[in-house]
Amino acid sequence: MASTFKLSTDLPAWKELEQLYQKEGKNFDVKQAFAEDPKRFDEFSRVFTNYDDSKILYDFSKNLVNKEIFAKLIELAKQSGVEKLRDEMFAGDHINTTEDRAVYHVALRNRAKRNMPVDGKDTAQEVDDVLQHMKEFSNQIRDGSWKGYTGKQITDVVNIGIGGSDLGPVMVTEALKAYSKPGLNVHFVSNIDGTHIAEILKNLSAETTLFLVASKTFTTAETITNATSAKNWFLKHSNDNKEAIAKHFAALSTNEKEVVNFGIDPKNMFGFESWVGGRYSVWSAIGLSVAIFIGFDNFEKFLKGAEAVDQHFLNTPLENNIPVIGGLLNVWYNNFFGAQTHLIAPFDQYLHRFPAYLQQLSMESNGKSVTRANVFTNYQTGAIIFGEPATNAQHSFFQLLHQGTKLIPADFILAAQSQNPIENNKHQKMLASNFFAQSEALMVGKNEEQVKAEGATGGLVPHKIFSGNRPTTSILAQKITPAALGALIAYYEHVTFTEGAVWNINSFDQWGVELGKVLAKVIGKQLDDKKPVEDHDPSTNNLINTFKEWE
Numbered sequence: 001m002a003s004t005f006k007l008s009t010d011l012p013a014w015k016e017l018e019q020l021y022q023k024e025g026k027n028f029d030v031k032q033a034f035a036e037d038p039k040r041f042d043e044f045s046r047v048f049t050n051y052d053d054s055k056i057l058y059d060f061s062k063n064l065v066n067k068e069i070f071a072k073l074i075e076l077a078k079q080s081g082v083e084k085l086r087d088e089m090f091a092g093d094h095i096n097t098t099e100d101r102a103v104y105h106v107a108l109r110n111r112a113k114r115n116m117p118v119d120g121k122d123t124a125q126e127v128d129d130v131l132q133h134m135k136e137f138s139n140q141i142r143d144g145s146w147k148g149y150t151g152k153q154i155t156d157v158v159n160i161g162i163g164g165s166d167l168g169p170v171m172v173t174e175a176l177k178a179y180s181k182p183g184l185n186v187h188f189v190s191n192i193d194g195t196h197i198a199e200i201l202k203n204l205s206a207e208t209t210l211f212l213v214a215s216k217t218f219t220t221a222e223t224i225t226n227a228t229s230a231k232n233w234f235l236k237h238s239n240d241n242k243e244a245i246a247k248h249f250a251a252l253s254t255n256e257k258e259v260v261n262f263g264i265d266p267k268n269m270f271g272f273e274s275w276v277g278g279r280y281s282v283w284s285a286i287g288l289s290v291a292i293f294i295g296f297d298n299f300e301k302f303l304k305g306a307e308a309v310d311q312h313f314l315n316t317p318l319e320n321n322i323p324v325i326g327g328l329l330n331v332w333y334n335n336f337f338g339a340q341t342h343l344i345a346p347f348d349q350y351l352h353r354f355p356a357y358l359q360q361l362s363m364e365s366n367g368k369s370v371t372r373a374n375v376f377t378n379y380q381t382g383a384i385i386f387g388e389p390a391t392n393a394q395h396s397f398f399q400l401l402h403q404g405t406k407l408i409p410a411d412f413i414l415a416a417q418s419q420n421p422i423e424n425n426k427h428q429k430m431l432a433s434n435f436f437a438q439s440e441a442l443m444v445g446k447n448e449e450q451v452k453a454e455g456a457t458g459g460l461v462p463h464k465i466f467s468g469n470r471p472t473t474s475i476l477a478q479k480i481t482p483a484a485l486g487a488l489i490a491y492y493e494h495v496t497f498t499e500g501a502v503w504n505i506n507s508f509d510q511w512g513v514e515l516g517k518v519l520a521k522v523i524g525k526q527l528d529d530k531k532p533v534e535d536h537d538p539s540t541n542n543l544i545n546t547f548k549e550w551e
């Protein structure tokens with residue numbers, strides 16, 4: 001919990017990595033490294049085997065590391081106590097020190113029902129009870145035995161939540177759409193912009209709609225405002241039938257008191273505990289929309305896929321520990337090469353919300369500048385995560401990746417088998433060829449000689465040169481099944497964990513979101529008053545006053 005070092009820069013391995021960067025890292029030529037070592041791919045790739053025996057290949061070999069650098073990064077993980085912190089997380093210790101809480105989302109996917117106590121209480125039974133409730137409820141919605149207030153079955157489920165109570169369910173339902181049931185639709189309302197809920201409600205009928213109000217705290221302003229508008233809409237369209245609310249509203253939360261205050265029957269509440277962080281909550285009751293959409297059996301496979309990665313993370317020596325390797329490579333680029341960003345580009349349309357999901361996971365976790373020892377860092381922490389589905393991104397921002405002035409480490413993700421192998425699998429082959437070509441092009445580049453040999457002359461030559469040597473990690477799954485998706489998410493969770501441990505920061509709080517929320521509350525009140533404001537800075541005063549004038 002309390003770390004034994006203040007700053008990561010004080011660790012001997014950090015200092016040695018600084019020297020290694022100067023000596024070998026900054027001029028490292030990955031193409032050359034492949035030429036010199038025919039076994040490089042074997043050396044730097046790992047295969048993860050899931051509980052159902054499906055595989056995911058992680059090819060780290062196109063990264064700017066050699067054996068010596070890799071060994072030193074592993075040493076850095078050891079010296080910074082990655083293993084100790086990991087073991088503490090799995091033991092239910094309060095590693096979220098600033099909120100004095102355990103970080104125990106791993107207990108949500110404990111399908112083997114290992115003894116996983118927290119605060120002196122076992123979690124396996126409680127987790128199982130909630131899952132049983134989710135199973136019954138999702139089965140009833142799916143088989144039509146749950147009826148709305150006029151006796152019709154539910155056709156549309158609207159999840160109202162924000163941040164972790166939205167991004168996970170949105171991303172997973174999109175990613176696993178191929179496993180959904182025709183005739184049962186899910187919608188997501190997160191934005192406080194009235195347009196979001198208004199556009200969704202336009203096409204729905206109160207008789208056949210179920211609202212899931214998803215909020216860990218049940219106090220988040222956007223969610224409660226959206227949920228209240230949904231309730232008002234429902235009452236308006238059901239002749240003010242207050243009793244009908246019990247058939248059309250459920251809550252996913254840790255806060256029973258507020259759920260009851262809101263008017264939701266506690267029988268329709270699916271609970272979880274404070275040791276589940278918002279951005280780690282898709283595995284909890286917050287995943288109810290997922291269970292309804294893809295069916296409980298698939299939801300359980302999703303949990304089991306994550307559980308398999310948890311066991312790998314917990315039990316595998318660091319040099320073969322796939323998320324540890326992923327996290328350490330990110331540290332290498334972030335802190336030694338000075339990379340500011342990290343691209344995640346899935347070659348998979350169903351994964352189109354995966355980068356957005358990972359933005360919260362990584363940036364809310366590791367966007368910190370104070371260490372566990374309560375001092376400011378003198379080094380960079382979390383990278384700016386961005387991404388879009390490739391191959392679309394190839395036709396927009398990949399130019400900067402290939403020829404820009406910045407180093408942008410990238411993860412490319414592909415499933416070998418498409419869920420929609422249309423036109424004799426032609427689309428899938430084109431998709432896959434781009435997946436292979438992009439990482440190859442980024443690595444091998446094209447030099448002046450080659451450009452000239454292709455006929456370019458004069459001033460055009462430099463424009464056609466690709467420096468190459470741009471690092472990528474290729475992640476190749478067999479298929480994006482619920483189990484594979486669970487494994488991929490858990491991989492990124494533990495990558496984020498590893499980075500945070502090395503940087504000695506608390507990856508589990510989010511104090512940085514508070515200030516804006518507090519100021520918005522104050523300003524919200526001022527917007528109800530016609531008088532111009534003058535108690536902010538001049539820019540904010542003028543913006544508010546212009547809004548009041550134009551409103």
Ligand code: F6P
Pocket residue numbers: 162163164165214215216217218219220223278279364510513
């Ligand atoms: O404001 C950030 C945050 O607290 C996230 O960490 C969380 O996922 C989100 O808000 C939503 O919180 P809640 O589930 O409590 O409504």
